[in-house]
Amino acid sequence: MGRSIGTWLLVALLLVAHFVLHVGFGYGRGAPDLLTIGLLLAARETGVGTAALVGLVFGLLEDALSVLAFGANSVTMTVIGIAGAFTRDLFVGDSRLFVISYFFVGKWMRDLLHWLMVGEGLRQPFASEVLWQGTLGAAYAALIGMVLLTVTGRAGEAR
Amino acid sequence: MPYGPEPETPGGRRQVTVASVVFIAALAVPYSSQGFQQQVALILQGSALAPFIAMQERLAEGRARADQIDFLQAELDSVVAMSATQSVLSDENRELRELLGLAERAGPRFLPATLLRPGTAGSESMFLVNVGAEQGVAEGAPVVSARGLVGVIREVRLQSAVGMDWTHPDFRASGMLIDGSTFGLIENVRGDFREEDRLMLNGTAYHETAVRDGLVVTSGLGGVFPRGIPVGRIDATAEVQGSWRKSYWLRPLVDPGAVTHVLVEMVAGGDDLTQVWAQDTVRVDAPPPPRAPAGRGSAPSPSRPAPAQDEPARVAPVRTPPAQGVVPQGSASPAASSVPPSPPETGSGATAPADSVAPAPVDSGGASPDTVPTDPAPTDSVPVRPSNPA
Numbered sequence: 276m277g278r279s280i281g282t283w284l285l286v287a288l289l290l291v292a293h294f295v296l297h298v299g300f301g302y303g304r305g306a307p308d309l310l311t312i313g314l315l316l317a318a319r320e321t322g323v324g325t326a327a328l329v330g331l332v333f334g335l336l337e338d339a340l341s342v343l344a345f346g347a348n349s350v351t352m353t354v355i356g357i358a359g360a361f362t363r364d365l366f367v368g369d370s371r372l373f374v375i376s377y378f379f380v381g382k383w384m385r386d387l388l389h390w391l392m393v394g395e396g397l398r399q400p401f402a403s404e405v406l407w408q409g410t411l412g413a414a415y416a417a418l419i420g421m422v423l424l425t426v427t428g429r430a431g432e433a434r
Numbered sequence: 435m436p437y438g439p440e441p442e443t444p445g446g447r448r449q450v451t452v453a454s455v456v457f458i459a460a461l462a463v464p465y466s467s468q469g470f471q472q473q474v475a476l477i478l479q480g481s482a483l484a485p486f487i488a489m490q491e492r493l494a495e496g497r498a499r500a501d502q503i504d505f506l507q508a509e510l511d512s513v514v515a516m517s518a519t520q521s522v523l524s525d526e527n528r529e530l531r532e533l534l535g536l537a538e539r540a541g542p543r544f545l546p547a548t549l550l551r552p553g554t555a556g557s558e559s560m561f562l563v564n565v566g567a568e569q570g571v572a573e574g575a576p577v578v579s580a581r582g583l584v585g586v587i588r589e590v591r592l593q594s595a596v597g598m599d600w601t602h603p604d605f606r607a608s609g610m611l612i613d614g615s616t617f618g619l620i621e622n623v624r625g626d627f628r629e630e631d632r633l634m635l636n637g638t639a640y641h642e643t644a645v646r647d648g649l650v651v652t653s654g655l656g657g658v659f660p661r662g663i664p665v666g667r668i669d670a671t672a673e674v675q676g677s678w679r680k681s682y683w684l685r686p687l688v689d690p691g692a693v694t695h696v697l698v699e700m701v702a703g704g705d706d707l708t709q710v711w712a713q714d715t716v717r718v719d720a721p722p723p724p725r726a727p728a729g730r731g732s733a734p735s736p737s738r739p740a741p742a743q744d745e746p747a748r749v750a751p752v753r754t755p756p757a758q759g760v761v762p763q764g765s766a767s768p769a770a771s772s773v774p775p776s777p778p779e780t781g782s783g784a785t786a787p788a789d790s791v792a793p794a795p796v797d798s799g800g801a802s803p804d805t806v807p808t809d810p811a812p813t814d815s816v817p818v819r820p821s822n823p824a
Binding site for chain 2: 294295298299300301322323324325326327328330331334335336338339340344345346347349350352353354357360392
């Protein structure tokens with residue numbers, strides 16, 4: 276119970292920090308995608324329905340600042356939430372390798388889905404947006420997620 | 435126990451249902467009407483995202499203010515630089531105005547010119563003026579400023595001329611007190627350093643005593659300089675030889691290094707120019723009030739004349755009436771104290787105490803006639819300086 280409350284607090288903190296960095300300070304890609312990290316963390320603690328709902332809310336928040344591709348983030352984050360929740364049934368344990376892979380693949384999948392959902396008119400080249408930027412962003416998110424879990428003591432089971 | 439499907443977790447079916455509904459809703463969002471999308475976006479921007487948007491606005495304002503501060507700082511620096519430049523322009527403007535007034539009184543015999551200094555080794559005390567033989571400048575022509583004599587032209591070219599100022603060791607001019615007494619030779623006495631160069635009125639008669647701060651002008655003798663160009667003021671007695679000759683240190687009226695614009699006479703050794711400077715640039719300040727004797731080195735009071743060190747008490751004779759606007763010197767009392775030589779005076783002509791060792795500033799010579807004191811007071815005679823620093 277205590278772990279669950281702590282997770283939700285951390286997710287809320289990541290939500291605020293994400294918008295502070297991206298919207299308040301306007302750092303853009305210089306700041307990590309804390310929203311996706313928070314969603315992936317929440318998805319590991321909740322059921323698939325709750326994760327989908329959290330993903331939808333997060334996606335709507337991002338879509339509110341996206342004028343031309345409204346809904347792309349909603350669908351993407353919902354799918355990521357559902358997929359993240361399903362990983363609980365597929366992968367047991369919190370090993371370091373799994374956590375890093377979980378954040379890396381989750382973030383990369385988020386960029387790929389968003390690239391697919393954004394539409395052809397706004398779509399950037401696949402190699403640049405998904406392969407290059409997506410990989411970098413995924414590695415960045417994996418690093419930050421691992422650091423967060425280590426700092427908060429949630430990587431205690433990591434091996 | 436037979437193998438079967440894994441038992442469902444409590445609420446698992448509900449979670450899947452909710453996830454399905456949410457997923458369908460999420461898929462519907464991109465295909466919803468544009469009005470609905472804008473409404474959702476506006477609601478979220480005005481509620482959950484409002485603090486972050488406000489933060490961005492504040493940060494943008496802060497950056498704009500920072501840029502504005504940089505701009506204002508640059509503006510302030512520009513204003514400071516401009517005011518500093520304008521102070522130089524103001525000085526130059528004042529000098530030109532003084533020179534303009536002098537040129538009007540002097541008439542067409544003087545040519546306005548810009549004075550340049552080469553600044554190279556070996557060209558000390560020399561200057562260039564941008565007028566030459568084509569403008570009528572002749573060799574030996576005096577170069578003057580609104581304050582007095584600057585120097586003399588030594589070499590004339592077609593469009594320019596080379597001159598030397600009074601700091602040159604070869605500079606000589608026949609001088610006298612403004613009242614026509616105490617003739618002598620004005621020359622530059624070099625010190626150990628250039629800063630110690632002094633002007634001296636040399637070879638004056640022993641029986642004549644020059645009063646302190648007495649104005650020394652060119653006498654016109656020798657035909658090089660016209661009569662009446664101010665050169666300096668009596669500062670102290672430099673040397674007394676036997677009982678037949680005396681020399682005086684002068685405080686020059688012109689600082690050659692600060693002169694940028696001059697007038698060059700087209701002929702050498704012209705008429706009497708006393709009236710040219712007498713109107714507003716030459717003045718004789720009131721001497722300092724008499725002070726009570728205060729031991730060695732203090733100036734004696736006229737009412738209680740103290741005995742001189744080596745000479746009898748004398749009164750400086752006044753032979754000719756003073757020029758217009760020039761106040762005659764008061765009667766002098768004997769010299770008593772020894773005063774070290776002071777550098778060229780650059781100030782307003784205020785009389786320094788007889789025993790003062792502080793350097794007197796260069797006479798600005800820019801006061802109007804109204805400021806010239808007309809009630810001469812008794813003054814001390816020139817103190818004797820026993821040794822010549824040169």
